[in-house]
Every structure is written in C-alpha cells, then in structure tokens.
Amino acid sequence: MxxxxxxxxxxxxxxxxxxxxxxxxxxxxxxxxxxxxxxxxxxxxxxxxxxxxxxxxxxxxxxxxxxxSAMGNDQDLQATIDNLRAEIAQVRVALQQYRAS
CATH class of the missing domain: 1.20.5 (Single alpha-helices involved in coiled-coils or other helix-helix interfaces)
Incomplete structure (x- = not known):
C-alpha cells in the first residue's frame, strides 16, 4: 500500500x-x-x-x-477620364445593339 x-x-x-x-x-x-x-x-x-x-x-x-505643382497632370488626368467615359459609352451602345439583334 x-x-x-x-x-x-x-x-x-x-x-x-x-x-x-x-x-x-x-x-x-x-x-x-x-x-x-x-x-x-x-x-x-x-x-x-x-x-x-x-x-x-x-x-x-x-x-x-x-x-x-501637379496641375498639368490634373489636365492630362481629366482628358484620360473623358476618353475612358467616351469609350465606355461606345461599348454600352455596342452591347445594346448586340442584345437587340
């Protein structure tokens, strides 16, 4: 034990x-x-x-x-944004035409 x-x-x-x-x-x-x-x-x-x-x-x-200052770059940036918006609009139109056909 x-x-x-x-x-x-x-x-x-x-x-x-x-x-x-x-x-x-x-x-x-x-x-x-x-x-x-x-x-x-x-x-x-x-x-x-x-x-x-x-x-x-x-x-x-x-x-x-x-x-x-980056002011010149702001104008270039705005132009780029405008171009991209235009391209997006073109793509939307093409997509709507494609969907319609």
Missing part, C-alpha cells in the same frame, strides 16, 4: 513537470510567433509607405526633374 502511494506521488510529480515543460515550450513558441508576425507587419508597412512615397514623388515631379 505504501509502495503504491509513492508510485502515485512520483507519477503525479513527473506528470506535473512534463505539463509545465510543455506549457513553457508552447508559450515560448507563441511569443516567438507573435514577435515574427509583428516584424513582418512592420516590414510590410515600411514597404507600403516607401511605395506610396515613390509614387507620390513620381506624380509631383515635373518632366525636368524639379518638384512642384
């Missing part, structure tokens, strides 16, 4: 140590995963911001390389 008590006690201690080790490893891996994800998010954010700044700089610069 005494022998069974000590076996049970040893089993409980070993099981407790094993559970503690597994829990520590799991929390360590979770912390490592969290740190890696935060680093990836930080790098992604920096990449997006760098791309946005590069695109903004390309739009703001004049052809001679100096920075300034």
């Amino acid at each position: 005494v022998h069974a008590f000590f076996i049970g006690r040893a089993l409980a201690e070993a099981t407790s140590e094993q559970a503690e080790r597994l829990m520590t490893d799991a929390l360590s891996q979770l912390g490592q995963f969290d740190a890696e994800q935060r680093e990836r998010l930080r790098q992604f954010t920096e990449d997006v911001m760098a791309r946005a700044q590069a695109a903004e700089a390309a739009v703001v610069q004049n052809p001679d390389g100096s920075t300034g």
Whole structure:
C-alpha cells in the first residue's frame, strides 16, 4: 500500500513537470510567433509607405526633374477620364445593339 502511494506521488510529480515543460515550450513558441508576425507587419508597412512615397514623388515631379505643382497632370488626368467615359459609352451602345439583334 505504501509502495503504491509513492508510485502515485512520483507519477503525479513527473506528470506535473512534463505539463509545465510543455506549457513553457508552447508559450515560448507563441511569443516567438507573435514577435515574427509583428516584424513582418512592420516590414510590410515600411514597404507600403516607401511605395506610396515613390509614387507620390513620381506624380509631383515635373518632366525636368524639379518638384512642384501637379496641375498639368490634373489636365492630362481629366482628358484620360473623358476618353475612358467616351469609350465606355461606345461599348454600352455596342452591347445594346448586340442584345437587340
């Protein structure tokens, strides 16, 4: 009877140590995963911001390389929008004719 008590006690201690080790490893891996994800998010954010700044700089610069207002680009953009609207209207007319036939 005494022998069974000590076996049970040893089993409980070993099981407790094993559970503690597994829990520590799991929390360590979770912390490592969290740190890696935060680093990836930080790098992604920096990449997006760098791309946005590069695109903004390309739009703001004049052809001679100096920075300034993008007013000339606004007129070109408006002309492009007008052309696209005209093309869309032509496609709609062609689609209606196709559906009618």
